Amino acid sequence: MQYTEIMVRYGELSTKGKNRRNFIDSLGRNVRKALHDFPTLKVHADRDRMHISLNDEPATDVIERLKLVFGIQNFSPSIRVAQDMDEVYATAIEMMKAQFKPGMTFKVNTRRSDHHFEYDTNEINDMLGGKILENVDGIKVQMKQPDVIIRVEVRMNGIFLSSETIQGAGGLPVGTAGKGMLMLSGGIDSPVAGYLGMKRGVDMEMVHFFSPPYTSEQALAKAKQLASTLASYSGSVKFIQIPFTEIQEEIKEKVPEGYLMTVQRRLMMRLMDAVTRDRHGKAIFNGESLGQVASQTMDSMIAINDVTTLPVLRPVISMDKTEIIKIAENIDTYNLSIMPFEDCCTIFAPPAPKTHPKLDRSRSYEERIDVEGLMQRALDGIKISEIKPGEDYMNAQADVFAELL
Numbered sequence: 001m002q003y004t005e006i007m008v009r010y011g012e013l014s015t016k017g018k019n020r021r022n023f024i025d026s027l028g029r030n031v032r033k034a035l036h037d038f039p040t041l042k043v044h045a046d047r048d049r050m051h052i053s054l055n056d057e058p059a060t061d062v063i064e065r066l067k068l069v070f071g072i073q074n075f076s077p078s079i080r081v082a083q084d085m086d087e088v089y090a091t092a093i094e095m096m097k098a099q100f101k102p103g104m105t106f107k108v109n110t111r112r113s114d115h116h117f118e119y120d121t122n123e124i125n126d127m128l129g130g131k132i133l134e135n136v137d138g139i140k141v142q143m144k145q146p147d148v149i150i151r152v153e154v155r156m157n158g159i160f161l162s163s164e165t166i167q168g169a170g171g172l173p174v175g176t177a178g179k180g181m182l183m184l185s186g187g188i189d190s191p192v193a194g195y196l197g198m199k200r201g202v203d204m205e206m207v208h209f210f211s212p213p214y215t216s217e218q219a220l221a222k223a224k225q226l227a228s229t230l231a232s233y234s235g236s237v238k239f240i241q242i243p244f245t246e247i248q249e250e251i252k253e254k255v256p257e258g259y260l261m262t263v264q265r266r267l268m269m270r271l272m273d274a275v276t277r278d279r280h281g282k283a284i285f286n287g288e289s290l291g292q293v294a295s296q297t298m299d300s301m302i303a304i305n306d307v308t309t310l311p312v313l314r315p316v317i318s319m320d321k322t323e324i325i326k327i328a329e330n331i332d333t334y335n336l337s338i339m340p341f342e343d344c345c346t347i348f349a350p351p352a353p354k355t356h357p358k359l360d361r362s363r364s365y366e367e368r369i370d371v372e373g374l375m376q377r378a379l380d381g382i383k384i385s386e387i388k389p390g391e392d393y394m395n396a397q398a399d400v401f402a403e404l405l
């Protein structure tokens with residue numbers, strides 16, 4: 001079928017009262033951004049629906065992109081015909097025949113915003129239902145839970161027919177919750193935490209700590225590749241890389257082994273606080289899940305959160321690893337995450353970190369290092385880049401390695 005339009009139903013935002021305009025405008029912007037490379041297509045966001053006129057752009061490609069845009073409950077590819085019942089009959093019959101299987105049931109569901117059209121919704125349901133019964137052999141009408149619902153919308157600019165409802169990504173439009181900073185490692189959990197934050201409307205920037213030469217270029221490329229996958233949900237993301245080598249070396253030298261990890265994390269959190277404030281973010285996101293590893297106990301959180309007053313949000317805090325993995329597989333980050341490039345934390349991890357560090361000790365061990373100087377040099381070494389969906393960092397890296405060999 002040659003679809004002419006996609007009709008988009010909003011998610012939760014329909015109920016958001018006076019913020020509604022803001023939500024609809026953001027969704028409109030995000031949809032335009034997601035579809036920017038289909039030049040002839042037109043997006044029109046109304047109060048309760050969004051209409052995307054395809055103008056001959058390929059429906060299947062547009063549908064795949066729309067599935068990733070947060071704030072969309074579901075959508076229906078549809079065909080526009082003139083306000084003429086014969087055209088409605090012919091198109092609906094063709095639509096029904098295209099998907100008919102023996103024993104199938106259907107009903108017609110009509111909405112009308114053009115109240116001057118000569119037939120009302122009940123008349124249209126009856127007339128069109130009759131024509132379909134006459135023309136599609138073996139089909140039956142069923143009011144409750146039919147296999148197919150033929151939806152008819154009579155609008156001023158034509159009559160729109162659709163029979164398919166495709167599930168959207170749900171959530172809230174990215175940007176409506178403000179800006180947040182994700183601590184993105186190369187692991188399984190933090191990309192999932194980032195996805196879940198973006199799903200609730202956060203415009204997420206990705207912050208990655210790396211420690212050359214202890215961590216490879218490959219590990220950095222992997223974090224960028226994960227950022228590129230997450231960028232599919234917002235059109236593009238900022239990637240902020242912070243050099244962490246000097247800090248880790250100094251901590252390793254001066255802090256007792258049991259507190260290495262806690263003090264490292266405090267420094268990471270201090271840097272997150274500085275970067276977040278500098279870039280006007282409102283919260284720090286990470287991939288911690290309670291009890292999963294030593295640093296993810298409540299005592300550890302007390303000792304680490306101590307250095308910031310910003311909210312530290314942990315979308316996967318209560319999830320089991322298997323639940324996190326399931327989401328990682330769905331959003332296509334899992335296979336990347338399990339690639340074996342070590343990140344900075346694993347390399348400097350002590351064999352037996354304290355699972356219940358004391359706050360006063362964490363503070364006093366931290367005093368043994370030059371917090372201010374170390375932070376300043378790390379902040380001076382920050383690099384920021386823009387990452388888009390579909391970019392390939394892993395293979396670009398492979399080429400560099402191949403050249404070296």
Ligand code: ATP
Nearest residue numbers: 183184185187188189190207208209286287288343
């Ligand atoms: P993940 O699977 O996200 O790596 P994890 O279970 O390995 O998590 P940790 O290594 O304790 O847990 O890290 C906890 C969180 O700290 C991560 O989820 C991430 O948000 C953050 N983090 C760890 N390493 C880095 C890094 N190199 N750069 C940025 N953030 C990091």
Ligand code: MG
Nearest residue numbers: 185186187345
């Ligand atoms: Mg990790």
